[in-house]
Amino acid sequence: MYEVKDGPRTLQFEGELLGESSSHHAGSYRWIEFKLYRTVGGTYILSRVGRSLVFHAPSCPLANKYSLHEVAVDELRDNATPCPECSPTFEVPVVFPETDRNWALVAEEPRAVLDALYKWDGRTRYLTKVAERLLTEACDNDSGLDMCWRVEVIF
Numbered sequence: 001m002y003e004v005k006d007g008p009r010t011l012q013f014e015g016e017l018l019g020e021s022s023s024h025h026a027g028s029y030r031w032i033e034f035k036l037y038r039t040v041g042g043t044y045i046l047s048r049v050g051r052s053l054v055f056h057a058p059s060c061p062l063a064n065k066y067s068l069h070e071v072a073v074d075e076l077r078d079n080a081t082p083c084p085e086c087s088p089t090f091e092v093p094v095v096f097p098e099t100d101r102n103w104a105l106v107a108e109e110p111r112a113v114l115d116a117l118y119k120w121d122g123r124t125r126y127l128t129k130v131a132e133r134l135l136t137e138a139c140d141n142d143s144g145l146d147m148c149w150r151v152e153v154i155f
Contacts, residue, residue: 002017002037004045005100007102011106013037013040015045016038017035018038019034019035019036019134019137021033022034022130023129024051029081031051032049033048034134036145043108044109044145046105046107048103048104049103053077053079055081055088055095055097057083057095058070058095060085060086069099070094071097073093073095080097109148110144114148135149
């Protein structure tokens with residue numbers, strides 16, 4: 001049984017993990033993680049989690065944008081990173097750590113998964129490297145997704 005978060009909701013299902021990828025690298029303080037599943041009924045579940053090690057001072061305007069709660073500074077992870085905008089210190093009593101941003105897509109067809117992974121720069125459609133790595137791995141485990149991604153009919 002898998003569980004995937006979608007904002008405040010939790011999706012539970014039986015199936016298999018088709019692929020996963022992450023943009024995390026040494027020195028990252030924010031990154032994206034993707035996982036793609038196929039349920040036993042054949043439905044695709046795409047999970048995207050935005051992760052962060054950044055924490056903010058109470059007065060930082062970004063604290064409201066990225067944080068949901070305050071914590072005592074001594075409760076921060078060992079690798080917590082001060083916000084470059086507000087530069088909080090570890091001496092303040094409370095800080096606002098950025099929280100994970102969870103999103104999920106439930107799709108009956110592989111095309112919807114691809115559409116969710118593609119980005120637009122205003123004129124051109126493209127895949128990020130992390131999305132491309134996810135698809136490369138997932139296509140090894142799902143022939144329907146493989147045919148949909150590797151062979152595209154253009155009208």
